[in-house]
Amino acid sequence: MTDTPGQEVHRRRVMYIPGYDPVPPRKYRERYRREAAAQAAISGYDIALGPKQTRGKFGWHVSAEMEGAAVETDIEVMYWSDIVRDSMSHGILATYGQLFRTAWIYIWSGALFRLMTLRKGPVIAALYPVVFLLGQLLAALAVGVVVAFVVEWMGHRILGIPLSFFGLVLGLVMVWAVLDLFRRQDGRFLAYYLMHDYAFSARYCGAYPPEQEDRMREAADQIAAALQADVDEVLIVGHSSGAYIAVSILSDLIRAGRIPADGPRLALLTLGQVVPMVSFLPKADRLRADLAFLSSRDEITWVDVTAPGDGCAFALCDPVSVTGVAPEGKRWPLVISAAFTQTLSPEKWKALRWRLFELHFQYLNAFDQPGDYDYFRITAGPLSLQSRFADRAPSKSRIERPVNRYTSMAA
Incomplete structure (x- = not known):
């Protein structure tokens, strides 16, 4: 593969962790296919999907030509929709x-x-x-x-x-x-x-259910294997409640020493997060400890993207700070806004404004007036998450004041 000046990523692995969603993984593949094509037409790059080339159960391959560079990306969905469906069978x-x-x-x-x-x-x-x-x-x-x-x-x-x-x-x-x-x-x-x-989320007052802990261990093994592969970046994407699941998985990996010092860059992108819905509960000691731990680590880059127009997310709320567990020397996350009112045309914003569920998924969709947040450039482009947002200041309207009553953390 020919190098392009400034290109950091030639090959990437993306691990997508959904929120509480009963739909099968193929729905995410079809959303990616449809919205990537729409964004490519708007932004002027080429992107195509193909069959998965990794050993994971659920995923797809992406070939992209953007910013003058060719990039190959393998995207895998961390499957837990079966757990969701079981919990919905009441x-x-x-x-x-x-x-x-x-x-x-x-x-x-x-x-x-x-x-x-x-x-x-x-x-x-x-x-x-x-x-x-x-x-x-x-x-x-x-x-x-x-x-x-x-x-x-x-x-x-x-x-x-x-x-x-x-x-x-x-x-x-x-x-x-x-x-x-x-x-x-x-x-x-x-x-x-x-x-x-x-x-x-409330069944165990903020603690993870045993079946979810088991699935998180499986996801950690998959991410650890990806970090041993011949790739330039491993990007974890956590959407909605998948955001706090991703935080705990990565914290477990780092504590266990499973992040190779000479391995690919490791990055976390959280989208439309609802972390406070769980971290504010009495027995969320594990999650609070993971938030505090991950927020000060230099092994990762963590960018948190929300939008005030998303009525289902805690928009621009720093999940670590508002939980009341921000440690001295806190580095992450970088909290920025997807600014739906600016990145969506007036016509599209009007059409989506009261479709709250679809707005909650807009982070995974095309923007007809894209700003510096572009899901497809991040997941399939030639720059790492770290470099893409290296000069990006956090949103001025972010909320950092500690509000949580419960700040105990697991040892």
């Missing part, structure tokens, strides 16, 4: 049980009120499934009461026989039928999905 009653337990944990711990002092958007997003599911329950109960009343009235006035018991049974059947109808339509409302998401 029925109606179990979901309402999750609702009350999760709400109690966030209210009792004080996390809910402290999170609201940072960004109201993600807290409103967290409250949405609670309010919507309670609204569904009230609507179902109302239908059940009306049905029971009508049946009893018909028994008294028309048939002249008591039908109270039959009316009660039929009313309860209608309550369940209405709740089941809402559940079957959740693809439109996403109330059950979001409730399962927040319940998954």
Whole structure:
């Protein structure tokens, strides 16, 4: 491969860690294919996808010509959507049980009120499934009461026989039928999905579930193998709740001495992070320790990208500082904004503004007025993450004040 002046990366490995998302990895490949083509047409570079060339289960290969250089990249998805699907298999009653337990944990711990002092958007997003599911329950109960009343009235006035018991049974059947109808339509409302998401994080009050710890160890092994490969950069991308998972995986690798001194550059890109939703919980000792540890390491480059327009993320909140665990000598992350109102045209911004779920994935998409954040230049371009943002100042509007009540850390 011919060297181009200034080219640092000829070959790259990208490990993508999704958030709480039940979709199969191929959906991420198709998003990358579609959005890379759109960004290439806008920005004037060439990018093409092919079959994966690594041993991982889920991934693809990218060949790119940009900034006067040719780069080969292998992207792999760190799979845990099966764990997500299992956690979403609860029925109606179990979901309402999750609702009350999760709400109690966030209210009792004080996390809910402290999170609201940072960004109201993600807290409103967290409250949405609670309010919507309670609204569904009230609507179902109302239908059940009306049905029971009508049946009893018909028994008294028309048939002249008591039908109270039959009316009660039929009313309860209608309550369940209405709740089941809402559940079957959740693809439109996403109330059950979001409730399962927040319940998954709160189930152990901020500690990782055992099955997730197992999967994180597998991901650590895959990253360690990539660091032994003939590549110039290993880039870990954590989106949404995948951001804090990535922090813990990399912390484990560094503590275990699995980062070769003469190996490829190691970088972490966190996108649309929701770290405070977990790090503010009482038993998130491991995550808080990992945040503090990783924020001062010189083995990595860590860039955190959010946007105030993303109502599901803690936009421009430094996840280490707001958690209250910033150590002396803290270096990371570099907190910058994707600035949706500037990097998206007025027409596209208007079309996406109230599509909150799609906005949360915009970091992985094309921008029609791109700034210095371009997902495809970062993942398939000739510069390392470190060099690409070496002269980038952090966002002036970032939030760094410590807000968290719980700052204990695992030993």
